[in-house]
Amino acid sequence: MSEGTPVRLAVPFINEEMLERFFIGNPHLQGVDITPLDNRERGAGLPVLYNEFIAANLERDAWLFFLHEDFEFLGPLAELSALRTEAVYGTFGARLEGRKPRMYGRHTCSNKDGSNARKTGIEIAGPTWVDTLDCQSILLHTAMLRARPTLRFDEGLSFDLYAEEFCLNAQENHGLPVMVLPARFQHYSYGRITERYREGLAHLAERYPDSAMPGTCTFLGGRAAELEAGFTYDNKALQAEAAGR
Amino acid sequence: MNWQKRSLARRSTLSFPAIEELISQHEVVLLPIVDGLLCWRLRDEAGLFDWLERQHQADGFAQARIKAEWLARRRSGTGGDAHVSLPQIHEVLSELMPEGKITVEIEQEAAGRFLLPDPAMRTLLETARTAGRRVVGLNVHPLPLAYLDDLLKQGGLELDGLHEPQASSDRASFLASIAPMEQVEPVAMLHVGSSETTETEAAISAGMTALSMRSRSEDLQDHPPSFAVPVEGPAAAFIAGKLALNTPLSEAEETPIYQLGYLLGGPILLGFCLDLMQRLGNGGDGSVAVSAQAARLVKQGLEIMGAKQATLSRLVIADGIGGGHSGDGPAGFLIDWSEMDDTSAILLQGSEILDFLFSVTPQMAGIASARRAAGKLDAQGGTLDFLRHASADLAELDADAFRTTNRAALMRLLMAPSEAERSALATVPTSQTGTLADCVEPRQVAANTALPPDTELLRLNQTLRDLLPRDLVRLAESGALAGLDWRQELRKNPFKIGRWATLRRYQRRLEDRLRNRLNGGA
Numbered sequence: 001m002s003e004g005t006p007v008r009l010a011v012p013f014i015n016e017e018m019l020e021r022f023f024i025g026n027p028h029l030q031g032v033d034i035t036p037l038d039n040r041e042r043g044a045g046l047p048v049l050y051n052e053f054i055a056a057n058l059e060r061d062a063w064l065f066f067l068h069e070d071f072e073f074l075g076p077l078a079e080l081s082a083l084r085t086e087a088v089y090g091t092f093g094a095r096l097e098g099r100k101p102r103m104y105g106r107h108t109c110s111n112k113d114g115s116n117a118r119k120t121g122i123e124i125a126g127p128t129w130v131d132t133l134d135c136q137s138i139l140l141h142t143a144m145l146r147a148r149p150t151l152r153f154d155e156g157l158s159f160d161l162y163a164e165e166f167c168l169n170a171q172e173n174h175g176l177p178v179m180v181l182p183a184r185f186q187h188y189s190y191g192r193i194t195e196r197y198r199e200g201l202a203h204l205a206e207r208y209p210d211s212a213m214p215g216t217c218t219f220l221g222g223r224a225a226e227l228e229a230g231f232t233y234d235n236k237a238l239q240a241e242a243a244g245r
Numbered sequence: 246m247n248w249q250k251r252s253l254a255r256r257s258t259l260s261f262p263a264i265e266e267l268i269s270q271h272e273v274v275l276l277p278i279v280d281g282l283l284c285w286r287l288r289d290e291a292g293l294f295d296w297l298e299r300q301h302q303a304d305g306f307a308q309a310r311i312k313a314e315w316l317a318r319r320r321s322g323t324g325g326d327a328h329v330s331l332p333q334i335h336e337v338l339s340e341l342m343p344e345g346k347i348t349v350e351i352e353q354e355a356a357g358r359f360l361l362p363d364p365a366m367r368t369l370l371e372t373a374r375t376a377g378r379r380v381v382g383l384n385v386h387p388l389p390l391a392y393l394d395d396l397l398k399q400g401g402l403e404l405d406g407l408h409e410p411q412a413s414s415d416r417a418s419f420l421a422s423i424a425p426m427e428q429v430e431p432v433a434m435l436h437v438g439s440s441e442t443t444e445t446e447a448a449i450s451a452g453m454t455a456l457s458m459r460s461r462s463e464d465l466q467d468h469p470p471s472f473a474v475p476v477e478g479p480a481a482a483f484i485a486g487k488l489a490l491n492t493p494l495s496e497a498e499e500t501p502i503y504q505l506g507y508l509l510g511g512p513i514l515l516g517f518c519l520d521l522m523q524r525l526g527n528g529g530d531g532s533v534a535v536s537a538q539a540a541r542l543v544k545q546g547l548e549i550m551g552a553k554q555a556t557l558s559r560l561v562i563a564d565g566i567g568g569g570h571s572g573d574g575p576a577g578f579l580i581d582w583s584e585m586d587d588t589s590a591i592l593l594q595g596s597e598i599l600d601f602l603f604s605v606t607p608q609m610a611g612i613a614s615a616r617r618a619a620g621k622l623d624a625q626g627g628t629l630d631f632l633r634h635a636s637a638d639l640a641e642l643d644a645d646a647f648r649t650t651n652r653a654a655l656m657r658l659l660m661a662p663s664e665a666e667r668s669a670l671a672t673v674p675t676s677q678t679g680t681l682a683d684c685v686e687p688r689q690v691a692a693n694t695a696l697p698p699d700t701e702l703l704r705l706n707q708t709l710r711d712l713l714p715r716d717l718v719r720l721a722e723s724g725a726l727a728g729l730d731w732r733q734e735l736r737k738n739p740f741k742i743g744r745w746a747t748l749r750r751y752q753r754r755l756e757d758r759l760r761n762r763l764n765g766g767a
Contacts, residue, residue: 028724080737096310129341175320177340 001168005141006062007080010053012037015067018188022072027074037173040167045158046135054152058142063189066138067150075184083181085141088170090163092121092137093130093182094214099230101214108186116185128134134216135163136187148174154207158199159201165217168208249368255468256365256459266760267373267456271435273427274373275453275735276366278393279386280439280460282402284363292482293352293359299643300355303346310347313338314387317398321413326443328410328419331387345569356388370402380562381427384409385416393716416444420451471501471665472508472658480650483642484512501669506624509654511631512603516647517575518546518632523644525556532559538604542625550639575603579651588656589734593746597653597675597684602628620673646706659685683750 009029013036015021023034036051050066057064065082083089093107103121105128110117145151151174154165170176197217204211204220211221219227250261259265268274280290289295295305299740317329317337331349338345364380373380382397382404384390392410397404408426410419424431431452438444448455459467465485474486521543524533535543541561547557560685580592602624635642658666662685669680731749738745 087340092491129309170315172319172324173322175316175318175337177316177337204286 001013005080005169006033007065007077008057008062008116009034009065009067010037010050010157011035011067012039012049014040015069016071022069022188023067026073028076032077045102045155045162047153047155047157047162050153050162051155052141053143054142058146060142062142064140064145066140068187070188071136072188073184074108074186078181079182080139083141085143085174087144087176088133088135088167088178089139089181090133090178091132091185092180092187092216093133093167093178093180095130096227098215099227100218101131101216101231101233103216104130105183107183108156108188110186110188111190112188113187114186116190124180124182127181129177131178131182131213132164132167132215132220133178135160136189137167138163138166139181145177147186151176154203156203156207157200158196160194160197161215161220164213164220165186165204165207168204168211168213168221172208172211178193249365252365252464253369253458256464257456264369264456265376267435267454268373271378271454272429272433273379273381273435274369275381275383275434275436276404277422277436277438278397278407279383279384280389280462281437281458282363282366282370282382282391283360283396283400283406284361284362284366284461286486288482288485289460291762293356294483295482295693296359297352297355299646301346301351303342305342306345306347307386309338309341309345310352312525313341323413323415326414326415326417327413328385329387330389330412333412342429345662353388353392357392360396362397362402365461367402370404379405379427381406381408381423383407383423385419394563400529402703417450421454421596424452470504470508471663471669472505472654474653480512480516480643480646484508484650494596497593500620500623501508501665502620502623502672503630504626505598505666505669506602506627506629507631508627509598509651510624510628511635511660512647512654513575513599513651514542514546514603514628515550515579515632515635515642516644516651518543518550519639519642519644519647520578521547521560522550525559526553532561536562536574536577536604537562538600539576542628543574546632549629550695576600579648579655588652590749591659592655594750595659596682596746598655598658598670598681601673601675601681610639614736640664649718662686698751 001137009023009032011019011023013033019036023029023036039046039049042177046066048227053066054064065077066088090105092107093101094101096102106123107121109120109196124229132161151166151169153162153170154169157165167178201218201224205222205224205228208220209222212223212227213220214227218224218233219231254261285292288447291311293312297310298306299305299714314329314334314337317334318325318327319339320329320333321327330723331353335349335352339347349488370380382393384393384407386393390407394407406427407623408419408423410416410422421431427434432454435449435454435455435456436448437458438448440457440463445455445457465473482710522531523534540560544557544560547560578598580589580596582711601621611685643693660668662682667682669683670685671680675681675683729746729748732754734745735749
């Protein structure tokens with residue numbers, strides 16, 4: 001339990017307007033400790049920025065909330081005081097049920113400009129376990145990170161799949177659960193499947209050759225093909241990739 | 246050679262004499278306890294979690310329980326190879342499902358109910374004993390060793406020693422620790438383990454001889470016998486568990502028609518009797534009508550299941566409806582005449598199979614009568630044997646779950662029979678030229694084997710004469726048959742089931758033949 005533990009939001013950004021609108025000026029985040037991580041000139045991979053933030057905050061107990069700049073809270077932050085520190089949390093994730101992945105964490109998903117908004121994910125009333133989280137948000141406690149120096153973001157990845165890799169690492173090597181928390185939010189991105197994403201998938205397959213887990217866009221791990229035999233993802237990112245070929 | 250030895254040979258891919266030879270070359274034989282000496286009488290261990298979820302109305306338990314064990318085995322950083330206890334797993338489970346109702350004690354008690362000696366492994370144990378070898382049980386399962394020891398003793402399986410790993414230790418270090426405890430060289434030990442490569446490698450690394458042996462559950466999944474239940478769910482797990490305890494069914498020592506009775510007739514009759522007991526046993530004063538054709542078997546079933554005399558006395562024997570079909574018996578429970586959707590219509594194709602299983606022996610002349618009577622004896626014997634084997638577990642069974650599973654099982658048989666199942670059904674005549682195999686989907690004929698049109702026409706005529714009721718034959722001869730549609734007939738005469746079901750079968754045959762011919766011409 002972590003009563004009274006401070007919450008620090010880390011928001012890497014390249015679009016200052018989004019940062020201002022969704023975080024600094026967000027009425028639901030007034031008084032919340034927000035650290036903008038300016039990545040406009042540096043162009044570093046997000047795992048590098050996140051690991052630096054972890055290193056800078058590791059000594060004291062805190063919840064570190066890593067959020068994309070296109071993530072907008074539409075309600076107050078979830079109550080964290082009752083949460084166990086020994087788990088990986090997020091707001092949207094995938095769980096394999098039978099042969100089919102199901103997405104947990106009801107929210108609005110739209111284009112960057114807010115168009116084509118639609119609801120996605122299963123509504124949850126309390127913390128719900130999943131297999132992996134989407135990169136859009138990830139919440140970690142420093143006590144958990146202090147006790148596990150090998151549990152860090154994989155800097156071999158840059159902008160995709162690092163949250164999924166973190167979840168695989170947490171589960172495969174540390175036996176930690178991965179949970180989705182109820183939250184009201186909008187994600188201004190449908191995501192894209194790029195060559196970089198494909199390279200990330202190959203990286204995960206190499207690093208976790210015996211794993212097969214669902215992600216929010218594709219199956220992950222060295223044995224992903226076994227799951228692909230029973231289910232095909234149908235999402236906008238894949239459709240966009242198919243259309244672009 | 247008995248079926249247990251054949252089962253061991255198939256599961257290990259060594260002949261039984263070769264297994265005996267291996268045993269004779271070693272001083273100590275190490276046998277796995279769970280999924281070895283004791284096997285699940287459910288489909289597998291996951292079936293236990295499904296059962297618990299249903300019994301305790303604990304939604305999501307089965308999936309979370311599997312995930313909790315997966316995580317617990319990784320918590321010590323051994324990459325999933327760590328030995329964990331049931332309390333350790335439930336600690337993780339409480340993180341995944343904080344409001345969970347199922348405790349360690351509940352799970353342990355349930356596991357005890359569903360773990361019984363595997364007859365084939367008992368044979369292996371006795372073989373080692375006869376050869377004067379020391380036999381030691383190994384537990385790598387989360388259940389406590391003392392608890393498993395009790396189960397082994399209850400099952401009459403006496404061992405010379407039992408070992409389990411220290412908490413969180415991996416398999417390799419556990420196996421390496423056994424030789425000093427047994428005071429023999431590793432090379433003198435034969436390790437009978439699962440089919441997992443990692444386990445075999447660990448045994449070999451520890452200096453032992455490794456004999457890989459697939460579990461009963463794996464064996465049944467890899468070699469399902471004819472008429473086995475293909476669907477998931479608690480009732481399917483239960484039926485598969487009964488099968489696991491009655492291995493001759495998969496060893497062809499019983500006739501295929503006995504298997505039909507055991508795996509299809511038994512579960513259908515069980516579901517029907519459960520429903521009857523529920524309806525008649527709730528203190529009401531009503532009665533339930535059962536068709537005369539099915540009454541004898543139903544009464545026998547109820548007696549086997551321990552129904553009280555008062556329940557039996559409220560069973561009213563009535564004439565069946567629908568042209569002699571057992572509308573109010575087990576078949577009627579399976580196929581609800583009032584819900585005539587496509588599924589029910591397809592299931593009706595199997596009404597002759599159901600009549601064969603549940604109705605009294607028909608009066609037929611000649612050799613066919615004798616063959617059919619003999620087949621029926623086997624089928625009904627299998628049906629009642631299933632009830633005898635199931636009667637100890639009635640408290641946990643749910644009639645609706647059985648109905649759902651049985652409908653799926655019959656549907657699978659009708660739509661996609663295996664060659665062995667088709668052959669078995671073809672041994673039961675239903676008319677001068679027809680057999681029960683006519684109920685199932687026609688064999689897929691390869692494109693180049695389509696019959697020439699003339700021969701086709703002759704066969705079609707013959708089929709008409711043999712299979713159709715007289716009024717349909719007359720319609721065929723007058724040319725009116727082609728204008729009929731079975732769905733319209735169903736709506737006009739819903740209780741003339743024999744008529745429209747036959748019409749439907751006839752129209753399907755025509756379509757199949759047409760398709761085959763088209764394929765042949767392509």
